[in-house]
Amino acid sequence: MGAPLRGAIAAGELVLHQRASFYLGQPLVEAARLEQAQEWIGVSLGVSVRSEDLRLPFSPLQVMIWDTPVKPGREELLSGVVLDWPRRWRELHPEKTAEETVLTLRKEGFERYYDNAVTFIQHSDANADWFLAAMPPVKDD
Numbered sequence: 001m002g003a004p005l006r007g008a009i010a011a012g013e014l015v016l017h018q019r020a021s022f023y024l025g026q027p028l029v030e031a032a033r034l035e036q037a038q039e040w041i042g043v044s045l046g047v048s049v050r051s052e053d054l055r056l057p058f059s060p061l062q063v064m065i066w067d068t069p070v071k072p073g074r075e076e077l078l079s080g081v082v083l084d085w086p087r088r089w090r091e092l093h094p095e096k097t098a099e100e101t102v103l104t105l106r107k108e109g110f111e112r113y114y115d116n117a118v119t120f121i122q123h124s125d126a127n128a129d130w131f132l133a134a135m136p137p138v139k140d141d
Contacts, residue, residue: 004085004102004117008034010046030077037074040116041102043083044068050079060131061087064124069116086124097121 014025030046038044045063064084070077089098098121106114 004041004089004098004105005043006035006038006041006113007043008032008038008046009043009049009083010034011048011051033074034077037070037077039069039071039113040120041105041113042068042085042117042120044077045079045081045083046077047079049081064127064130066120066123069112082120084124086121087128090125 008031010027010030012025012027012030014023014027016023027046027048030048034044034046045058049058058081062084063081064087065080066082067080068078068082086098089101093101099118102114102117102121
């Protein structure tokens with residue numbers, strides 16, 4: 001569609017019965033609550049994805065450390081990790097920046113959602129190699 005999306009990702013055990021359209025589990029509740037709490041255009045990862053029991057692998061090319069803007073009192077839902085969707089946007093849409101696209105979608109009454117997304121886009125653009133700073137330097141022998 002060529003438009004950024006808003007959502008949430010959670011992890012854990014689920015009951016998924018497609019024929020009966022029956023879906024039940026804590027990750028669905030967590031993702032629904034987190035998606036509703038967000039005040040930006042983007043995808044946040046819930047606290048369940050940082051579980052020591054699950055140890056979910058994420059490439060640093062897919063995610064970024066970021067404090068998602070949320071409604072007051074909803075901070076407990078955050079893992080501090082989000083999908084780095086602007087990186088993917090830059091790969092797929094070189095003809096138009098993510099910032100330009102978000103600003104054209106901006107709606108009255110929801111300005112903060114779009115403005116927060118633009119702030120994240122700028123952060124992603126400026127910190128595309130954020131994960132390299134955490135790596136120890138290579139020693140030449």
